[in-house]
Every structure is written in C-alpha cells, then in structure tokens.
Amino acid sequence: MRKNSSTTFVFIVLFLFAALIFVFRMQLVGISGMITNFSRPLQAGLFSVFNHPSNETNKKFQQVVDTLVSQAQMNQLKSDNNALRDQFATANIEPSQLLPSRIIGLPQFLPGISLPEQLILDQGTNQGVQKGMPVIIKNVLIGEITKVESATSLVTLISSPNFLFTAQTQNTNTLGIVKGEGADKVVLVNVELSDTLKIGDIVVTKGDKNLTGKGLPPGLVVGKISAINKSPSALYQSAAIQNPIDITKVSEVFIMLK
Template identity: 40%
Template sequence: MQQRRSFLPSFFLFFFLSGLIFFLSSRNFLPGENFFQNIFFSFQGGVFQVVHIPFGFFHNNALQKLQKENLALQAQLVHEKQLEEDNAALRDQFQTASIPSTSLLPATVIGAPQFIPGVGSPENLVIDKGTKSGVVGGETVIYQRNVVGTISGATDWAAQVMLVSSANSSFTAKTVGSHAQGVLSGEGEGSMVLGSVLLSDTLQVGDIVVTSGSEDGVGKGFPPGLIVGKIISVNKTPSSLYQSARVQSLLQFNKLTTVFVIKGKE
C-alpha cells in the first residue's frame, strides 16, 4: 500500500512564503511587484474589453443616445444655474461659486466586478492609469461633469475607483433647486441616500444633487458643483430631526468605459 505523503511541509512552506511576501509588501520592499503588475493589468484590460463586448450587444443604442443627451443637458442645466449664482455673487462682491479650473486625465475602465454582470452595479472600477501617470489616492473621478467616485488605491499602472454609490462612500452634497445641504452616503448596488438634511429645507423629487465641495489645497476631495444624481424619493417625518432623500446617479456605472481623473493643481 502506497504511503501517503504528509501535506504539512508544503503547507508550512507556502504559509511562510505568503507571510514573508505580505510582510515585504507592507514595508514596500517587494522587488518586481511593479513589473508583474504592469504585465497583468495590460492583460486584464484586454480581457475586460473582450468580455464587455457581449453585454454591449444587448444595449439599446437609441436609449443609450438619449441617456447621453440627457447627461449633457443636465450638466448644462447645472452649469447655467451656477453661472446665475456667480453673476449674483459678483454683483454682491461677497463670494463666488465658480468651479476652479483643473486638468482632466482620461482613463479607460479595465475592470468593473459586479454580482450579476450587465445588470447589477459594481462597487469599484479599475482604471488603466496609476501613479506613473500622476494618479494619487483621494482624487475625484468624473464623467461628463457627473461624479463617478474617488481613487481609493493606486499602483504604478492602475488605480481603483471607489464609486459614490459604494457602501464606504460619504461626502457633503446639496440640491441645486433649494440649496438643501446634507450628507450623501452610498448604500451599494447603485443606491445613495442624502441624509442629515434639516426639516426646514425643501427636498423635491427630480431635483439635482451636486457636491458641496470638500477639496483640499492639492486637489483631493470633491470640487463643488459636480452632479451626483437626481432625487427619486423623499423621506420626511415631522417627528424626526432630519429628513432624507434617495438619490439615483444619472450614470450607469456598469456601462462606463472611459472616465476622467481630476488632477489637482501642482
């Protein structure tokens, strides 16, 4: 009868190797890490493009065209509203609400893992620009003036974008119509809630929600005036301290193929 070899030497060997690599990686002492990442992210980009195509055949082209036009019109509406505010502020000579000019870095989406591809909404995107292209954590990612998310992690050749609808996302936002301020939190699966809004403020279904602005001096955080989404329902009870509203993004995150990283001032 053949004697079975113990698996313990293999187990301990690879457990030790894994621990060693983890330790070296946490100290940034891992040689060759960037070289392998470059190879695999390039391959991942190709795989994503190939796999994404079948889901594209099921997209309604006319509907997509209308959605793009809607995005452009919403962006124009917000821009005109801010021009009005700028105009009024300049007249008063007290303040300005203009968005500071920044440069945009285009990036291709190479990964968008989701529970049911083409149907669900991803929590994160992976883009093909990393620290070698100047991308750093905390920078805002947008598409046609709509906020997509923030850079949550970056390697030399790629970066991960945490979507605004991610359960870990939270930032201040306001409505365009009534300037109601609140905290916008992601709930996952493309869903967001604008909470902590005072009862005295007005929330209306259909109102556009934009970022309040939380940018620091080096470009991290959300610039003001970026479109987050549209209010689809309002939850207001007189007995509560605050009211909230459910917000839906105007973007379909699972269909994005190109996004733009807002580069901070250097």
C-alpha cells in the same frame, strides 16, 4: 512518508514567504509593477468582451448626461450672476487637469446582473494618480480613487455602502450628506427638517476639505432628487438621488488630477 514531508516542507516555505510579505507589508514594488503591466491588457481585453454597449445605448446615455450637465451649469451661472450682482465673491472653481482612463475591470458577483461598487482603471502612480482623487464623466461624479498601484487604480463608486461626502442642492442651497447604500442607490441624508428639498433639484458636491486639504472639489454633479422622505417625528429628512450614470455602459472616465 517522503512525499508527506516534502509537501509539508513546500507548504512551510511558501507560507512563511507569504506571511513575511503580508506582515512586513512588502509591496515588492518592482514585481507588483511587472505583474500589473502583464495583467492590465488581459483585464482590458476580457472586460471589453463582456462590456460592449451598442451605439444607440451610448447615444441615449450621452444625451441624458449632457442634459443634466447643461442644467447644472446653467444653475451655476445663475448663482454666479446673483452673487456678482450682490457683490459677494463668486464660487471659485479651480482649473483642473483631467486624465482620461479606460475601465479595465468591473468586479460584480454576477456580471450583467448584480450592480458593481468598484471599478478598475488603467492609470496608476506612474501617471500621477493618487488616493482620494475624484473620478468624473463630464461634470458628473462617479467615485473616488481608493487604492493605487503603479499602472492601475481602484475606484469606489458613490453608490458603494458607507461612501460619504457633503453636498448641497443647487436651487434651494440645502446642505446634506450624500451616502451610498449599495445596489446603485444614493441618498441625501441629515437634511434639517426646516430646509427645503424639491424633486428634480440637482445635488452637487459642496467641496469640503479635511485637515490634510483633501476632499472632493465643489460643483460636481451627483444626481437629481427623485423622492423625498420627510416625517415630522424624525430628526432629519432625506431624499433619494437618481444617479444619471449607468456605469455598466461606460468604457472611459476621467480622473481629476488637481
């Protein structure tokens, strides 16, 4: 009887405390910062034990990314040259500040088998990271910061379901919306039937901003079109985008601070 009442008392006290923290959104900033500082090296250590790509894998992966980025940059230079010749304004890519970050967490249902949709980085508000900042490798878009703590941040990958942003193809300047479908699948949707899509064309971010001035910067590579779905009876056409980045083989990414 005594034990029952002590258990009930312990439960009520702890549950009320948890409910207060939850309802009043008590972030307990100092405590969460301490917890993050304690957990970050443990997370990083455990992550490096399970994610150890070989040198050969790294080299092949780097070659693929380098080729895609060079191709995208060449296309951009051609486009700039044409614009200069026609005396229109060139695409003005703002200089950006890049913060290198290590991946310390890659939560998946079955590590090594199922595909992740989020990753955890070892940089947070203490290093100037904010929600909405894009995360890249070279010039290839990986995802966007969706949550931030003092020393860690959560990135939602572009393949995550319901991740949406405007984009365009480099060769044909076709506009569309890039949408994540989970399981590393990314598609370009809402493309007008009258617009041209080509297999192998590179898709880049368009750079649209919302009312608060936030959005992905223009010119970031999303991937290459690998398949086109065009039906005359449909309202729009769509295309599958091949993502060049295998996130399970990556240990470091960059956060665009500006």
